[in-house]
Amino acid sequence: MAVEGGMKCVKFLVFIFNFIFWVCGVALVAIGIYAHLALNQALVAGSNSAASSPVAIMVVGIIIFFVSFFGCCGAWKESYCMVTTFAVLLSIIFLVEIAAAIAGYVFKDKVRSVLEEGLWDTMRKYGEDVPLTEAVDKLQEDFHCCGSNNYTDWATLERFRVNNTVPRSCCRVNTTNCNVNPTTSTIYVEGCQKGIEAWMKKNILIVAAVALGIAFFEILGIVFTCCLMKGIRSGYEVM
Template sequence: MAIEGGMKCVKFLVFFFNFIFWVCGVALIAIGIYALVALGRAPVAPVAASSWTPVGIVVLGVVIFFTSFFGCCGAWRESYCMVTTFAVLLSLIFLVEIAAAITGYVFKHKVHGLVEEGLWEAVRRYEKDPALSAALDAFQQEFSCCGVDNYTDWASVGPFGANDTVPRSCCRVATAACNVRPTPATVFAKGCLPSLEAWVKRNVVVLAAVALGIAFFEVLGVVFSCCLMRGIRSGYEVM
């Protein structure tokens, strides 16, 4: 009876952790959608190395969502096959997350280059892309910055260089001619690259913390699933 009671406890622990995974899947889907929206509002032009990341987070959330549902059914029905499949899928998801984390750590030095490239492209396309120009204007105002490295970067951009001006969003105080022949006294002197890098790193830290929490629960889920599999295979009644 002690073994039966212990396996009953394991069964409900597996069911509970699957519910946690289901919530984690929903959270990842929400985070992925938030990342897509945030990137849409960020003052950077899309680059190939970063455009797939939010989509990948959403896909991972969907996979975890359906895997957890599968695991719940297996635990509730006490199906050895379904619990085994769940444990294997959860282990694969965990390994994929570990591989993604290692890849991110190895290539973390490229973040600066990607952010700088995207920001420069946004500056060059300022007059051609209203969405990018609006995002860049909002960012320059919010973080009191101008250009990529400093306000002189706008001198290399089409009409701004020809007219010796900068966008009005660079002005310290909005006046009729604050952006004409800009100086550090009239426009923000610092560039937006450091602020944008800090913004990206803050969001990456939040994402890493969420992923670490999910990985912890995944390990526990695999352990309890293996215990439940052993109990079912041994022929004990799990009620």
């Protein structure tokens, strides 16, 4: 059975919206990968709850990617079963996103403590694992920071306190003894936590804008998909 008249327009809109969902899914995956790579140095310490945030964004993007592809096929073939399944899956995704947004707002104050815990765990393992050490060095070099709260945090660790040193990645200019007897003129004094939080606040607007855009199109997609379902079920004729 096919769809005619106004239902052809609905079918076309459903197809277009699914293509937009597909693009949004790709965008979320890209944002998740970017966030994961940018924050990997801070999260590599093993703070699973913090590391799961960019991973969750990627997972949602992948799910939207496949669901939208499923919806495109359903609209193109005018399959009532596929279109119905798509509408149900899209509704579930929308509700999950709403729940995630609420949870994120409720637990936003825990982000700071989780980040600080991750940084301290990383610092304690510094020098014991080569990839981990390299990750910490890259973090401090990229964010121009030293320690978690400030450079004196390294003095709480025995291996640095006995020699009055900090990692060389804390140095403003990397020279032979720049990390020995550190001063505010030779090393970065601000902690990495502040820099990472500033980065997150700056980029959270991008994530929020993308999320709002996706939610808007999801609502429209659900409405038009329901209209298409009704048209297919009514048995109107196509082209």
